[in-house]
Amino acid sequence: MIKLVFWMCIGWLFFPAHATKPTLNFYTEISPPGNYLDESGILVGSSVEMIEELNRIASYRVKSHVFPWTRAYQKVLKRPNSAIFSISRTPQREDLFHWVGPLLRVKWVLYKHRDSQIEIANLDDAKQLTSIAATRNDAKADYLLSLGFKNLDLSEDNIGRMRKLYANHNDVILTSNLGVERLAELALQDPEHLEIALEVKSSDIYLAFNKETDQQIIDDYKRAFEVLQKSPIYYEILVKWYGEKATHEIFQSIGLKWAFTERTYH
Template structure:
């Protein structure tokens, strides 16, 4: 029969083992939660995505609003995944997300060129690829080919700008689209390629300029939340199901209506 001191040692040893087991289980649980944390990026692209502060970056979802942003939040409210949402320059975020597990980017235009680069959740909204001219411009276009000899303002990483570059058009690429209204007004560009809603909004909010002339809409593309290929497809499926449920409940239509 063990002595009293031996029994005490045995009890302490068992407690220690239990403590180690608890810590080990806690570590596995933490690792599991971390593995399911989503890192979601967007850009300042009002009215689809916008920072509350008006700056081109944000570090928290509460500082990010807009049509697509609110749709993504409505989707995320229906799942149990932990997530962080940040706003960064598009070209940076586009490169950063690829190859990183559980990283996503919205609103990303889903095109044939990008199809195999991501896993897709959506659609969210659609963009109209529009060429704008300055308010006093006399430029008219019957087709995209009519813009072949003109200087077009765009920005790096933007799907519309990259498309025109690939088609051999003369596109002056900046790091963001915020300055392109001013470039039109200064005569540094003949046209600006951007979304039909974004152009006039940015021109007025950023520069106080109204009356931009939409001279040609040459394409329309659905936008999605794009996840890296490294992300578990089961997570992507969960998010798609949540987005479909939000749409069926009328939440997405209600969000879009708030920005009309």
């Protein structure tokens, strides 16, 4: 059932808008915990909740679609008044979209199974691995390819990639630090069996609009993001999905003041 929903439009998941505003089309992939389908086939996740709030503040009705990453990316490139989330902002993509965010900052990490004997100290070591599981046309994979990596096992099945790591079909998996535990759980694996092999770099992720989208829409969403980021709702969403300590680190990484709690972290 999930596979059927995966290829289809999810439906009217977000808030209604003023009658004179156009309906927007937003595209995403299955990439927990930012965006994925729950057991009922409903699109959920930290990024989904942020987007819902942006739609509410900006007062637009949005139709949400879930596709494999490459298809979602290509559709937004070709369709005005559409957007994709969550997407890394890279120099190669800079002029292809209008950018709203950053929603948050993530680390690109190579993870291994804890029973693995693999030890890598840098990216040159990683080039010598037999196989690295990565997502096709993803910014993380593209970054390694630009550095001359020849050992990437590329697919668009994020859950399947995690299962292959646990089955020892790949040496490591390239993914973000904030989503790896939930991804392992969806693959029916124990996230406690994952270990960091190497931190690659950090990246900000965004909501990105088609370049031909009406400027008024872009302006509305940029203003909405400013409102959201200054509100307790933004903090509450992050705490819900990532916990308080990780949320504190996210706030620090993107230069936000810690304004919504007086708790101390160790």
